[in-house]
Amino acid sequence: MQKKVTILGSTGSIGTQALEVIEKIKGEDEFVVSNMACNSNLTKFIPQIQKFRPKRVVVSDNRAYKELKEKLKLEKYKPTVLYGKEGLIEASITDTDILLTATTGTVALEPTLCAIKNKIDIALANKETLVMAGDIVMRSIKENKVKILPVDSEHSAILQSSNGDFHYIKNIIITASGGPFLNKTTDEIVKASAKEALNHPNWHMGKKITIDSSTLMNKGLEVIEAHHLFGMPYDRIKVVVHPESIVHSAIETVDGSIIAQMGVPSMHIPIQYALTYPKRCEGIKTESFNFFDKKLTFLAPDYEKFPCLKLAQIAGIKGGIYPCVLNAANEIAVYKFLKGEINIKGIIDIVEKALNSAKEIKNPTLEEIFMTDKTIRESFI
Ligand code: MN3
Numbered sequence: 001m002q003k004k005v006t007i008l009g010s011t012g013s014i015g016t017q018a019l020e021v022i023e024k025i026k027g028e029d030e031f032v033v034s035n036m037a038c039n040s041n042l043t044k045f046i047p048q049i050q051k052f053r054p055k056r057v058v059v060s061d062n063r064a065y066k067e068l069k070e071k072l073k074l075e076k077y078k079p080t081v082l083y084g085k086e087g088l089i090e091a092s093i094t095d096t097d098i099l100l101t102a103t104t105g106t107v108a109l110e111p112t113l114c115a116i117k118n119k120i121d122i123a124l125a126n127k128e129t130l131v132m133a134g135d136i137v138m139r140s141i142k143e144n145k146v147k148i149l150p151v152d153s154e155h156s157a158i159l160q161s162s163n164g165d166f167h168y169i170k171n172i173i174i175t176a177s178g179g180p181f182l183n184k185t186t187d188e189i190v191k192a193s194a195k196e197a198l199n200h201p202n203w204h205m206g207k208k209i210t211i212d213s214s215t216l217m218n219k220g221l222e223v224i225e226a227h228h229l230f231g232m233p234y235d236r237i238k239v240v241v242h243p244e245s246i247v248h249s250a251i252e253t254v255d256g257s258i259i260a261q262m263g264v265p266s267m268h269i270p271i272q273y274a275l276t277y278p279k280r281c282e283g284i285k286t287e288s289f290n291f292f293d294k295k296l297t298f299l300a301p302d303y304e305k306f307p308c309l310k311l312a313q314i315a316g317i318k319g320g321i322y323p324c325v326l327n328a329a330n331e332i333a334v335y336k337f338l339k340g341e342i343n344i345k346g347i348i349d350i351v352e353k354a355l356n357s358a359k360e361i362k363n364p365t366l367e368e369i370f371m372t373d374k375t376i377r378e379s380f381i
Contacts, residue, residue, distance in 0.1 A: 220312020
């Protein structure tokens with residue numbers, strides 16, 4: 001059966017790899033890209049449009065939207081060009097069996113909720129969706145009986161290890177590479193430049209997530225996501241540092257068995273699994289892992305050196321508005337760090353300050369979540 005996929009964020013790292021996956025999947029499950037959206041990168045977007053010929057294309061940036069309309073006039077293939085949030089929503093609910101949310105930031109949240117209400121399955125590659133509005137999103141997923149399939153390698157590993165049956169899970173074990181600062185002292189980390197932080201040993205990703213990996217905030221956000229995705233209390237989500245990134249995460253079942261998903265690091269595999277779940281296919285495959293090639297090691301996370309992980313866990317346990325506060329403060333802090341305005345310690349301080357001064361909201365509405373997000377961002381600029 002041919003399935004229609006809409007990709008939000010097609011020019012980003014996950015979006016680009018998703019298109020590579022879709023090209024390769026052949027056979028009983030074939031995928032066609034019906035709609036594609038990007039923020040403003042037309043240099044990458046136009047060749048994607050020519051190649052995949054989606055029905056609708058969406059651009060979030062106004063200037064890029066006008067430019068794209070002009071440029072497509074000269075092309076043979078002319079899809080409908082949409083703009084902004086309304087465009088994203090229209091693309092997300094029209095001609096779509098699966099919505100892949102691969103944008104960064106909050107822009108995908110409303111389109112995702114609209115898609116769920118329209119009984120469309122979600123392939124989730126956007127962190128903010130569950131971190132900011134996990135309770136609202138998961139409630140809607142259950143009410144509308146749709147699937148939410150994680151694209152992040154850790155959550156995909158948990159889904160693969162459990163085969164989608166979470167009843168027998170006693171603990172979730174999320175692995176972390178430890179990032180570029182694993183073997184650095186606290187002193188060295190504080191002094192590190194953005195360039196050093198961007199030098200991730202195992203994964204090539206966008207800048208924001210790479211900095212989050214260096215502070216272990218990324219792992220903290222993944223813990224919050226796992227809590228929502230698998231309905232798991234925080235005391236049953238363990239973080240294990242595993243520098244080789246071969247064990248992508250694991251579950252411990254009620255009888256004490258550990259089931260892990262392993263393999264050579266590749267984002268293609270989790271993307272492909274989210275699309276073909278619960279089946280597997282040969283579309284894209286990694287090279288075989290060589291068991292005699294390297295030693296696999298496992299370490300406890302160092303919360304003294306990486307307090308962001310603890311801050312995220314605390315925000316998650318407190319729940320309500322706190323994960324939203326954590327996320328907004330962290331994002332602002334990371335951009336300040338990338339601009340050279342603050343150091344890593346500055347990121348920690350901003351997040352801590354935001355969490356300490358936030359007013360508690362127990363079951364925030366979407367409006368309250370967006371309002372808090374905005375207020376936090378403005379107060380730290
Ligand atoms: Mn990850």
